[in-house]
Amino acid sequence: MTRTIRGLVLAAALCVLAGCSSSDDYTVPDALCGVTVGSEPLAPLLPDGEKLDQSTKTLNAESSTCSVSVDKKQAVYVTxxxxxxxxxxxxxxxxxxxxxxxxxxxxxxxxxxxxxxGGVAVGVCTYQGGRHKFVTLVDLTSERPVPKGTADRRKALESFLRAYLPKAMEAKGCRK
Structure with missing residues (x-):
């Protein structure tokens, strides 16, 4: 029994040191389809499950999409x-x-x-030498979006967008 508790404590400590969080059997990644934001902003938006998958599609130099699925069911979609x-x-x-x-x-x-x-966030930036806007749209596509409470979900979405937008702008080469 104490060996199991020590193992759980060790696993939790390693996860904290690695900068991850988990939801059941999967580890919430620090990067969302190549944009490093840390796991904390994304974790509250993901349902429990066993396996998380990410899929990125680059439509052109200015546009990309990211789909996050848990147990083969889409949970978060970001453009x-x-x-x-x-x-x-x-x-x-x-x-x-x-x-x-x-x-x-x-x-x-x-x-x-x-x-x-879901939500949308906009940042004004310089892209390829000209003034542009960078737009992130996040859609919680799960049949049962999380967090369960609407107020908590809205707060989690705002937190996610606040962390994600500047990092995504930077990754796309859109400078503030």
Whole structure:
């Protein structure tokens, strides 16, 4: 019995030292499809399960998507886009945000909306020598999004976007 407890304590300590957290049998990664944000912002958005998979698709130099699945069921879907400075990404995403439920303005980046099951965040940046906007849309696609409580889920989404947006901008070469 004490050997089992020591093993659990050791495993938890190693996970803390490695900068990860786990949900049942999988380890929450420090990077989301190549963007290093740490596991803490992503962990609350993921359901329990046994196996986590990530899939990245680069559509072109300015656009990419990332799908995170747990036990072969999509849980989180993220899109990153560099757009023209004149584009209003929140207006472009109006229908998607409405579908996600009750979008509200949030203090993330230069503009953001957090909804019940997703959100969008915008950062103004310099990309390839010109002024642009970087847009991240996160959609909790799980049938039962987590955290269970809507207020907690919205708070977790805002925390995730706050951590993810600047790192994703940097990864795409979009400088603040």
């Amino acid at each position: 990153d886009d560099v757009t023209d400075a004149d584009t209003d990404p929140v207006a472009v995403q109006r229908d998607a945000l409405a579908r996600m439920g009750n979008p509200q303005k949030a203090a993330v980046g230069d503009d953001a909306r957090i909804a019940d099951q």
